[in-house]
Amino acid sequence: MAYSKRPNIVFLFADDWGRYASAYREFGDLNSINHVIETPNFDRIASEGAIFTNAHVPAPSCTPCRSSILSGTYFWETGLGAILEGSYWDDSIPTYPLMLEKKGYHIGYTYKVWSPGKTENAPYGGQRTKYEPLGNKWKEFSQEVTQRVPEMGIDSAKQVLFDETRDNFKSFLGDRSVDSPFCYWWGPVNTHRSWQKGSGKELWGLDPDDLKGRMPDFLPDVHDIREDFNDYLGEVLAVDHGVGIILDELEKAGELDNTLIVISGDHGIPGMPRAKCNLYDIGTQVTMAARWPGKIKPGKIVNEFVNLMSLGPTFLEAAGEEPLDNMVDSIMPLFISEDEGKDDSGYVVTGRERHSTFARTKGLPYPSRAIRTKDFLYIYNFAPDRWPIGAPNGFEDPEFLTDPSEIEDLLAAGFPGRKVSESFADIDNGPTKVWMLANRDKVNVRPKFDLTFGKRPAKELYDLRIDPHHMNNLASLPDYNDILNKLHEKLFTVLEERNDPRVIEGADCKFDKYPYAGMPDLDWFNEVGNDRVVPPPIPF
Numbered sequence: 278m279a280y281s282k283r284p285n286i287v288f289l290f291a292d293d294w295g296r297y298a299s300a301y302r303e304f305g306d307l308n309s310i311n312h313v314i315e316t317p318n319f320d321r322i323a324s325e326g327a328i329f330t331n332a333h334v335p336a337p338s339c340t341p342c343r344s345s346i347l348s349g350t351y352f353w354e355t356g357l358g359a360i361l362e363g364s365y366w367d368d369s370i371p372t373y374p375l376m377l378e379k380k381g382y383h384i385g386y387t388y389k390v391w392s393p394g395k396t397e398n399a400p401y402g403g404q405r406t407k408y409e410p411l412g413n414k415w416k417e418f419s420q421e422v423t424q425r426v427p428e429m430g431i432d433s434a435k436q437v438l439f440d441e442t443r444d445n446f447k448s449f450l451g452d453r454s455v456d457s458p459f460c461y462w463w464g465p466v467n468t469h470r471s472w473q474k475g476s477g478k479e480l481w482g483l484d485p486d487d488l489k490g491r492m493p494d495f496l497p498d499v500h501d502i503r504e505d506f507n508d509y510l511g512e513v514l515a516v517d518h519g520v521g522i523i524l525d526e527l528e529k530a531g532e533l534d535n536t537l538i539v540i541s542g543d544h545g546i547p548g549m550p551r552a553k554c555n556l557y558d559i560g561t562q563v564t565m566a567a568r569w570p571g572k573i574k575p576g577k578i579v580n581e582f583v584n585l586m587s588l589g590p591t592f593l594e595a596a597g598e599e600p601l602d603n604m605v606d607s608i609m610p611l612f613i614s615e616d617e618g619k620d621d622s623g624y625v626v627t628g629r630e631r632h633s634t635f636a637r638t639k640g641l642p643y644p645s646r647a648i649r650t651k652d653f654l655y656i657y658n659f660a661p662d663r664w665p666i667g668a669p670n671g672f673e674d675p676e677f678l679t680d681p682s683e684i685e686d687l688l689a690a691g692f693p694g695r696k697v698s699e700s701f702a703d704i705d706n707g708p709t710k711v712w713m714l715a716n717r718d719k720v721n722v723r724p725k726f727d728l729t730f731g732k733r734p735a736k737e738l739y740d741l742r743i744d745p746h747h748m749n750n751l752a753s754l755p756d757y758n759d760i761l762n763k764l765h766e767k768l769f770t771v772l773e774e775r776n777d778p779r780v781i782e783g784a785d786c787k788f789d790k791y792p793y794a795g796m797p798d799l800d801w802f803n804e805v806g807n808d809r810v811v812p813p814p815i816p817f
Contacts, residue, residue, distance in 0.1 A: 283458040284569065285536040286377070286592050289523060290346075291516045292339060292389055292466040293553060294542025296332075298323075298517075298564045304330050304578075313487045314510050318521035319566060322540055326568030327577035327612065333625045333649060335586045337544035337553055337560035338632045339469075342585065343391045347372040349589030349604030352628065353777050353788075358391075360631045360642070360793055366391070373589040374406075374460055377596055382460045383453035387445045388413055389464035408449040411441040418467035418515045419476035419508065431480060435518075442519045446526050458596070465519055468512045470547045470705045475504065477511035493559060494746040495551055495729055496709070497722055505708040509546055537569040537595050541585060548707035550729030554632045554666065556647040556656050557747045561627045569595075572613050579611050580621040582649070624650045626771045630788050636667035636702035640794040643703070644779055644786075648768040654747060655764035656737040659779055665733050667702035672730075675718035684711050701730060736761065 300320040301311045335345040336352040336359075344358030345351060348370050352359045356367035378384045385406045414421045415438050425434035446463070453459050477483040485500065485507040492498045492506070520540060527533040545552040545560045552559045565583065567573055590600030590607040600607055627649065631642030643666075644659040658665070671677040678684055687699060688706045704710050717726040728748070736752040738761050751757045772780045778787050787793060 282535065283382075283596055285458050285527075285532055286382075286460045286595060287523065287527070287536050287538045288460075288462045288588070288592075289520055289538065289540040290462060290464050291513075291542045292464065292469040293544060293547045294468045294513060294516060294564060295545035295552070295559060296562045296564050297510065297513050297546075300324070300328055300566070301330070301564070309491045310488065310506070310510070313483065313491070314514060316514065316517040318517045318524060319540060319564060321524070322520070322538055322568045323566040325570075325575050326538070326566060326573040327579050329565035329567075329579045329581075329583050331580055331582045331621060331625075331651075332541060332563050332565035333561045333582065333584055333627055334542075334544050334563055335584055335627060336629050337555060337627070338629060339389075339543050340391065341630070342543040345586035346588050347374070347391060349373065349586060349593075349600060351586065351605070351626075351775050351777070353630070353779070354603070354775065357792060359788070362634055371601060373592050374462070376593060376598065377460050380596065380598055381457060382596065383457045384460045385449045385452070386462040386464060387442070387449070388415065389466045390462050408452070409445050410448045411444045413441075414438055415441055415515075415519070416466045416469075417472075418465075418512060419473035419480060420471075422480055423473045423476060435480070435515075438515075439518065439522060443522045443526060446523055450526065450530055450532075460592070460596075463519070463523055465516050467515055468509065468542070470707050472508050472512050474508060474708065477504070477507035477509070481511040481514050483507050483510055483514075493551075494748055495725055496549065497712075497716075497725060499712065501712045502709045505548065506546070534570045537567065537572070537592070539565070539567045539588060539592075541565040547705040548709050550666070550704060550709075550713065550725075551747070553705065554629065554703045556627050556629060556645055557654070558649075558745075561625075561647075561649070567612060569612060574615065581611055582621065582623040582625045583608055583611070584625045584627070621651045624648050624767070626768060628777075631794065633667065633702035635699075637663055638668065642788055642794060644788060646768060646772060646777070646779065648764050648771075650764070652740065652742050653760060653764060654737075654739045654741060655761065655768065657765065657768065658733055658735050658737070661733055661735045663732075664701075666704050666730060667700065669730070670700040672700055672714055672717065679715050679718070681711050681715045684714050704730075736765075738764070 297311060297314065298316040298319040299311055299314055300316065300323045334342045336342050338361050340361045341352035341359050344355035348355050355370060358366060374384045385408045387408050418438055421438060422431070422434040425437060449461055478485065485504040488503040488506055489498060492503065496502055524533065527536055542563045544563065547553045551557045554560065587605055587608045590604040591609050593600045594607045594609045626646065628646040630644055634640050637643065641663060643663050645656055647654060647656040678687065713726055716722045734750065734752065737750050738752040738757055739747045739749070740751055752761055769780060
């Protein structure tokens, strides 16, 4: 589909930003956490365009999710991009920004797009497209602001970082040709851990006590965890303020109404059980809104299930270019249709392989795939004998370490030269993880600890009509056999059609081998023969 004037494309994509925005309150959102925050800039995009109520990421880990979006394919089709810490991008895999650059678009980004990997091989074009003349202090927003508060006060301290995002974006706009459309990616990472303890209240006026009674059922509703979540919500408000800055600069440049803006996040909240790195809703469901005057009807509500990997081909189509044959379908019809998107009868397929290298013996992943419909979530775990969120390294013993300060020291120690935790490494470190580990054997905590940290069966089925927080696995109940079998068949049909190695290669799957698993330069790591991953002593 061609347009008379090619639109600019601006993608606002925050790290670890789940489905947290005040605009979602009106949809009977089970996540009542949204009632304690105000996100006026996300809400503006949604009200002047479309809000998506069933948006999910292809994989709840940053690199595979971003690999999917850039390539418009499932994460398992992106080579080493399918895992966190994939060392290189396969240059034979096209990505939508470079495709648009070849068609005359001025492309660029600020903060995070895709990582890790060698900069010169990065899929977004390397350093020549990075616009950070004022640097990247935003990545530790609450820490940076807190450090400046004694001298400058809260508002002035925040303004330093607001100016950083504004001037970084202005440098991108100033580098374009007048007649060139542009494609920009703003990728703040402050919603990724860590953040300043107590900053949600101190910097943003959010009260942790307002979250009492609003936490997901699988999390203990205690002060430490509420405060941790509250501090994260403060970072969400910082992201929303940054979004307002981008909108303001687009308007000043006279480009706002010729710009397709899409806003979302790469997966759910970090450091919380069942969230980031997990295929439950708190891990895969995210905010999403899109604004495109003249194309997207203002105030539109889209209930169709959307997988964010569809954005790559959608951006190409918006620019008047043909998506590649191997890409998934564009969601352009959902953008430009005059009808309200009320059909929630579809589904999304999500999955995961590996997050932290050190989470399990020999760097093995925890392979899972899932299908989410309106009423059900079905998850298939290919290796249920493995620890889903990492080896416990002693915490399976109820008497092993119950002192929070000692647990914090253990998690801070990590491995030589790497800032990763030694225990349950697929949950980012933070107060919630420490509290759960310290209190894991208390009578009222143990069931939730076992549910969130323990091993899982091969099949998980949740009836979201009666169990919105995925607490009760119904896979073994005869009454649900027909539903489970239909979902299993549909899921594996998609996996086979898209050549998922887990299905095509079976027991010989490449994801269980180097370079997707294991680290040949660390013999001590690969020689460990059990689930206790212990680094060697550091020589002096």
